[in-house]
Amino acid sequence: MDSSSGSIEAGPKVRHSGSREAIIEAAGRLFLERGFGFVSMDELAEAAGVARRTLYNQFATKEDIxxxxxxxxxxxxxxxxxxxxxxxxxxxxxxxxxxxxxxxxxxxxxxxxxxxxxxxxxxxxxxxxxxxxxxxxxxxxxxxxxxxxxxxxxxxxxxxxxxxxxxxxxxxxxxxxxxxxxxxxxxxxxxxxxxxxxxxxxxxxxxxxxxxxx
The missing domain is CATH 1.10.357.10 (Tetracycline Repressor, domain 2)
Structure with a gap:
């Protein structure tokens, strides 16, 4: 059980270092394609390939991005x-x-x-x-x-x-x-x-x- 829990924790840590870059890259792409006002945080998380929680851990708002x-x-x-x-x-x-x-x-x-x-x-x-x-x-x-x-x-x-x-x-x-x-x-x-x-x-x-x- 502890081992399984440890493996779950390992995933986000591995992705954490690249998640910020992925979010910035996705934001640049989506903001350019559709405009700042027409992109939601959920869509940014999906485009960046990160969990919604990870997105909000990195950036509280689109303005912060x-x-x-x-x-x-x-x-x-x-x-x-x-x-x-x-x-x-x-x-x-x-x-x-x-x-x-x-x-x-x-x-x-x-x-x-x-x-x-x-x-x-x-x-x-x-x-x-x-x-x-x-x-x-x-x-x-x-x-x-x-x-x-x-x-x-x-x-x-x-x-x-x-x-x-x-x-x-x-x-x-x-x-x-x-x-x-x-x-x-x-x-x-x-x-x-x-x-x-x-x-x-x-x-x-x-x-x-x-x-x-x-």
């Missing part, structure tokens, strides 16, 4: 605009690093799927957009501060660093993110070409002309 997904997206964003770039490096080299990191982020299906879900559900659930913006805005602010820093050093001439930062990201989004968001293939350009033209276009507008003595 969303926030865990958001936390993971935030971790990916940390690498998109490195926090220590502001005072270092040649501007062209730094912008290339940032551009490549953003394009690499767009290659993660979980990030793009999550973004599509936010767009689809934020009208019905405004808090989704608010929480997503709270994660996105600090990442954009890093680029804004970098551009403002170089403007103060007379390397760039960004009178509105916020606008300039969004212009830079917008050139990249137009090529590799938005086509995917509307269900089309990304425009088939090599990443290096996209980065090269984006940086050159941006600097042609915003790099401050150097004096002849430099």
């Amino acid at each position: 969303f926030r865990e997904m958001l936390r993971r997206v935030s971790g990916q964003l940390e690498n998109a605009v490195p926090s220590g770039i502001e005072p270092h490096g040649d501007v062209e080299d730094v912008l290339r690093v940032i551009a490549h990191a953003i394009l690499e982020l767009h290659r993660h299906p979980e990030y793009c799927g999550f973004l599509r879900m936010v767009v689809a559900d934020s009208r019905q659930f405004p808090w989704i957009a608010e929480e997503f913006a709270a994660v996105m805005e600090p990442q954009t602010e890093r680029l804004v501060h970098y551009l403002a820093h170089l403007t103060a050093r007379d390397i760039l001439d960004c009178r509105n660093p916020v606008l300039a930062a969004h212009q830079f990201m917008g050139m990249l989004n137009e090529i590799s993110l938005w086509p995917w968001m509307i269900g089309r293939e990304s425009i088939p350009f090599a990443a290096e070409d996209v980065v090269d033209e984006t940086v050159r276009t941006f600097l042609q507008r915003y790099r401050r002309p150097q004096s002849k003595g430099n």
